[in-house]
Amino acid sequence: MSRRTFRLVGALGLLALGSTLVACGSTSEAAAPLSTSGSSAASHPEWSKYTFTVGDNGGDGSQALAKITGVFDNASYKVKFARFTYGPPLVQAAASGDIDLGSVGDVPPITGAAKEYGFKVVAVNRSLTPTQSSENIIVPKGSKLKTLADLKGKKLAVPQGSSAHGLALNALKSVGLTPKDVHLVFLDPAAGATAFNTGKVDAWSIWNPQSAIAVKNGARILAKGLPPIDQTSSYYVASEKSLNDKTKRAALTDVLKRLAHEFAWGVKHPDKYALAISQEEGISLADAKTSLAAFETRVTPVEKSDIAAEQKLADAFLEAGQITKKVDVSTITDNLLPAGYDSSKLKVS
Numbered sequence: 001m002s003r004r005t006f007r008l009v010g011a012l013g014l015l016a017l018g019s020t021l022v023a024c025g026s027t028s029e030a031a032a033p034l035s036t037s038g039s040s041a042a043s044h045p046e047w048s049k050y051t052f053t054v055g056d057n058g059g060d061g062s063q064a065l066a067k068i069t070g071v072f073d074n075a076s077y078k079v080k081f082a083r084f085t086y087g088p089p090l091v092q093a094a095a096s097g098d099i100d101l102g103s104v105g106d107v108p109p110i111t112g113a114a115k116e117y118g119f120k121v122v123a124v125n126r127s128l129t130p131t132q133s134s135e136n137i138i139v140p141k142g143s144k145l146k147t148l149a150d151l152k153g154k155k156l157a158v159p160q161g162s163s164a165h166g167l168a169l170n171a172l173k174s175v176g177l178t179p180k181d182v183h184l185v186f187l188d189p190a191a192g193a194t195a196f197n198t199g200k201v202d203a204w205s206i207w208n209p210q211s212a213i214a215v216k217n218g219a220r221i222l223a224k225g226l227p228p229i230d231q232t233s234s235y236y237v238a239s240e241k242s243l244n245d246k247t248k249r250a251a252l253t254d255v256l257k258r259l260a261h262e263f264a265w266g267v268k269h270p271d272k273y274a275l276a277i278s279q280e281e282g283i284s285l286a287d288a289k290t291s292l293a294a295f296e297t298r299v300t301p302v303e304k305s306d307i308a309a310e311q312k313l314a315d316a317f318l319e320a321g322q323i324t325k326k327v328d329v330s331t332i333t334d335n336l337l338p339a340g341y342d343s344s345k346l347k348v349s
Contacts, residue, residue, distance in 0.1 A: 032070025033349045034265055038258045039075070047251040050077040052242075054259065055090040055102020057234075058189070058207075059083065059280030060295060061273060065262040068272055072258055077251055083280075085189055088112070088161040090237075094119040097241045100252060101259075105135075105163025105207070106231045110314045113332045114323035120243055120334035123236040123256060124306055125297040128267065128344065130232045134294035135164050135207035135225040137171055138196075141218030145202060148175045148223055151182050154202035157195050160186035163225075163234070166313055168205040169320055170229040179320055209283055209291035216290060231309055234297070236336075243334060253336045260299035260343035267296050268348050298344035301337045 056062050063081040066072055072079050082099050084090040087108030093099045095117030109121050127134065137156070139145045145154065148171050158168050172178065185201055189210060196204040196214065203222060204214075215221060226232065236256065242248050266273035270292055277295060278288035307329050314327040 032068065032073060034258075034261055035070030035073040037071055037074075037261050039254050044076050044251065044254075046247055047076040047254075050248060050251055052077055052079050052101065052252065052255050053099040054079060054081050054255065055093060055099040055104075056081045056083045056280070057087060057090055057103050058085055059277065059282070060103065061266060061276035061280055062259060062262070064276035064279050065266050065273070066259075068276065069262045069265050071262040071265075075254065075258065077255070079255065086159050086162050091119060092117060094237045094239045097239050099239065100242045101236060101238045101255060103234050103236050105166070105234050106310060106313060107163050107166040107317070108161060109235055109237060109332060110166075110310065110317055110327050110329070111161040111323060112237075113314075113327045113329075114317075114325045116325075118240040119237045119332070120240060121235050121302055121310075121329075121332055122238045122243070122334055122336040123260075124300050124302050125234040125236065126300055127232040127294075128296045128298055129293050131226070132232075132293045133224040133226050133230070134232060134234075135167055135205070135230070136211045136215075136221045137168065137203055137205045137223040137225075138211055138214055138219045139203045139222050140196065140199065141220070143202070143220065145222060148172065149177070151203060151222075152177060153182065155183045155185050155200070157185045157187050157192040157201040157204040157206075159188055159192060159206070163231075164205040164207055165322070166317070167223070167225045167230045169316060169322065170313075171205075171223045173316065173320075174229050179322070208294040209277070209281055209287055212291045212294070213283065213287050216287070231313075233306065233309075235302075235306075235310075236299075238334075238336065243336075249336070256299070256336055257341075261346055261348070263297060263299070264343045264346045265348040267344075298342055299337070300342050301335045301339060302333050307333055 087104030090102045091108040091112035195201045274288040278285045310329040317323045
């Protein structure tokens with residue numbers, strides 16, 4: 001897809017572009033809790049020429065937590081945030097260099113690689129509660145559908161190329177169904193919500209907080225997004241343009257570590273974390289608290305098991321005709337973090 005075409009898609013997928021965070025000289029009277037974390041500006045003056053754009057996938061709290069914690073206050077570079085409604089446009093933006101780093105579900109790197117986008121998978125977000133699904137296939141209140149097999153011939157809303165697309169594909173396969181056995185209705189999350197709430201589709205494959213809010217309002221979970229039909233991890237992707245520059249790569253690694261630090265702080269301060277999600281998602285604080293477990297993660301390098309899981313998913317997409325080119329996941333992996341790094345072990349105030 002051309003850069004111009006991306007701009008048109010981005011007009012739909014990009015909800016807001018955060019103001020640049022000036023990385024030095026916080027104006028708050030009291031120091032923010034993480035304002036002295038990470039490498040200081042004095043340590044890396046060569047980074048002062050950079051402004052990094054971080055892709056915020058659907059309002060994950062990253063921008064609000066950055067302001068609350070002051071995690072970028074003493075960095076020599078600047079950071080701004082770009083909001084996306086879901087993963088595929090974010091991966092495309094990373095490939096084009098419109099963003100430098102962002103977190104997406106398990107499928108967008110696969111569909112992006114199938115289109116030969118220029119990006120790499122550089123880290124993993126692992127759920128701190130791997131028994132808690134972050135996405136589900138749900139049906140409306142009063143639906144007569146009881147099992148996945150009942151989806152045959154029904155309309156299933158799915159954000160195309162997203163992690164929820166992968167859940168739908170594997171869930172159908174687990175009961176002997178293929179995409180041809182159901183009517184996959186490809187809708188972005190907002191359109192999917194409208195179709196689901198107005199009865200225009202029979203089921204919806206979607207993540208939290210949308211799934212949790214729908215269930216709170218009477219919807220029922222038909223299938224949880226848990227192994228063996230789904231992953232509970234998501235992935236950081238980065239622009240090859242940034243990764244291929246040695247100095248910029250080092251600075252980008254610092255950006256990733258600071259993001260990991262702010263999320264680790266959020267896990268230890270759930271009320272603040274829920275408030276950040278509430279602000280970014282535009283949902284009530286109560287709904288944000290209901291969904292919080294799905295947002296609590298630890299950041300680590302990509303492991304061999306992650307590559308294997310992604311490869312299995314990529315092969316399933318090819319087999320089902322959802323992509324037309326075989327993807328070798330190992331070729332799109334480029335770890336930014338050192339072996340053994342685990343953000344859950346970071347010390348936070």
